[in-house]
């Protein structure tokens with residue numbers, strides 16, 4: 001991971017904590033899921049450096065672990081940014097032009113869906129329906145909801161977080 | 163096993179309770195098409211091609227995973243079933259790079275055959291296609307997801323047969339892919355290039371990296387003296403490329419074809435297999451006598467060598483220092499043969515026909531050559547040779563039985579059986595027994611080391627030495643043995659390890675056998691039989707009795723393990739990092 005944030009979290013203390021978690025869980029059935037959860041908490045993400053350690057210690061292939069990590073959306077490969085932007089790409093939002101909003105977000109932030117900006121500030125995610133279709137298209141930044149969005153508003157909204 | 167009675171297509175059948183519908187149907191000759199199913203390896207019910215109608219069940223059921231039951235009434239080819247199958251395959255085709263005419267698997271593809279069998283004439287859905295990954299960084303294997311149908315057969319083979327686990331389903335939903343971790347190249351993961359996943363793949367999503375063009379170019383180049391050699395296991399399988407039954411031995415026809423293709427010399431890796439026995443046998447006796455590292459392990463299989471270097475660097479001193487036979491052969495060509503025939507070694511081009519994809523990687527290793535040239539220039543698989551014979555418009559089945567060119571094409575029966583698991587061990591025992599007793603022993607068949615059991619052991623009394631031997635095959639077997647050595651539980655002198663399940667006869671470069679044609683037949687055994695019967699038919703069945711080997715020692719090497727022999731025929735190994743992700 002070139003990411004600066006990642007470099008910092010991959011420290012000795014965190015790896016020691018990971019070892020403890022593995023030790024505590026490794027003999028129980030289905031140890032992988034709880035260990036991945038804890039590891040995600042410790043490091044904020046599950047990059048290859050973390051997955052290889054788990055692979056070696058549990059004797060489960062790296063591919064299998066990576067398969068699980070990429071299957072469940074609660075895990076991520078790179079740490080999330082300070083602000084997580086979730087844009088709904090459900091049907092209602094899509095019909096109301098969520099794609100244009102997404103295009104705008106991607107250009108403004110210089111990242112694609114699923115990525116985190118280099119400075120570690122923003123993570124852009126596509127989410128499922130948020131249950132407020134009346135406000136479509138909808139986006140959430142951390143907890144705050146923005147509805148009835150127009151592409152022209154994006155620059156202004158992002159400014160508040162920069 | 164308790165039996166149940168069921169009805170399939172109006173026919174009453176009795177089947178053991180643990181049978182699936184698929185198995186019960188097959189036993190009475192009813193064919194149910196399958197795609198993801200690979201008997202004993204991948205039985206996950208993923209593709210739904212095998213669906214059947216079962217009375218009182220609401221949905222169609224997958225025959226490959228549904229067990230039979232008392233009183234069950236099954237229809238395998240009703241209209242509803244046929245239409246469901248068609249839809250399943252059409253959906254696969256919608257996301258498939260359908261360029262059969264120029265595809266590596268044209269003619270040997272299970273999806274192509276299924277599409278024809280189901281009578282699909284058009285693909286009604288045309289969806290968005292996934293962005294493909296084409297990983298062709300490895301010298302052995304190409305992974306091309308534009309052809310992948312997500313059947314999981316490669317995953318199960320690598321994970322359950324080899325117990326390595328390089329490939330996996332990754333991501334999910336529409337983005338699901340079969341790939342190594344981090345969608346990395348196989349070169350960045352501890353893949354041993356055995357090609358077992360290639361054999362398992364029903365389509366062209368995993369295939370060997372082809373060297374066919376390189377070989378034709380070399381043959382066409384008037385400045386090059388092009389020599390071909392082929393491994394023992396090739397002759398036991400090449401015939402399958404021309405519709406011969408599995409287990410047909412085509413040694414003579416293959417020799418004829420190779421001559422016709424325009425190689426300057428047609429020799430045989432078997433010659434070097436005999437040479438290997440002398441070198442390895444001598445090395446073993448030396449280690450026993452001088453308190454060297456034991457058990458000593460064979461080094462003929464580059465898949466196994468890769469496995470050892472990646473996973474057990476600390477145990478590498480157990481490996482014999484012998485190069486694999488085809489590398490020894492190449493080395494002899496570029497030294498002794500070159501000198502005897504007054505040819506500049508740089509102008510000699512050696513092609514190896516191998517049942518193996520790992521050998522494509524092996525021949526490019528730095529240690530495998532001298533003065534800036536390689537022992538072996540190019541490796542092609544049995545499948546590639548089959549294709550080249552077709553490209554040369556040779557009617558293979560009509561060919562006369564030919565011969566290999568003399569001297570470096572001469573071999574004993576012991577060399578032939580190298581292609582089957584246990585063969586190297588048996589060949590070695592034949593020679594070691596004679597050397598130790600100073601006699602020409604008649605009992606030369608060591609049946610205890612034959613067969614397909616994962617680990618086989620034998621104690622052979624030779625003079626006053628009890629030789630303790632073990633044989634294993636597949637990376638899974640290798641891991642078991644290595645763990646035994648680590649734990650100090652491997653009380654053997656000599657161990658044979660082959661990286662592929664069944665040995666080279668089932669190598670990753672052998673002709674594809676469809677999942678349907680694998681049913682009820684053990685291809686490892688059938689191909690091995692072809693080798694054992696050639697061995698039996700030969701007059702000379704011990705490596706050290708091959709007069710051309712004696713001649714080679716007289717003319718060039720002196721004696722086994724001599725200084726020259728070490729220089730030319732032996733090598734060394736080094737541990738490697740398991741993960742090599744390019745950041």
Ligand code: SF4
Pocket residue numbers: 258259260261262263265266267268269271272273274309365366367
């Ligand atoms: S993999 Fe099979 S179906 Fe696909 S293009 Fe190749 S031959 Fe055709």
Ligand code: SF4
Pocket residue numbers: 303319320324326327328329348352353354355356357358359360
């Ligand atoms: S070549 Fe062998 S080790 Fe590599 S992915 Fe295929 S089966 Fe697994």
Ligand code: SF4
Pocket residue numbers: 309310311312313314315316317340362363364365367368
């Ligand atoms: S690569 Fe081949 S064997 Fe593996 S999932 Fe894809 S189609 Fe199936």
Ligand code: FES
Pocket residue numbers: 195196197198199206207208209210211212213224225226227
């Ligand atoms: S589900 Fe039975 S063959 Fe694929």
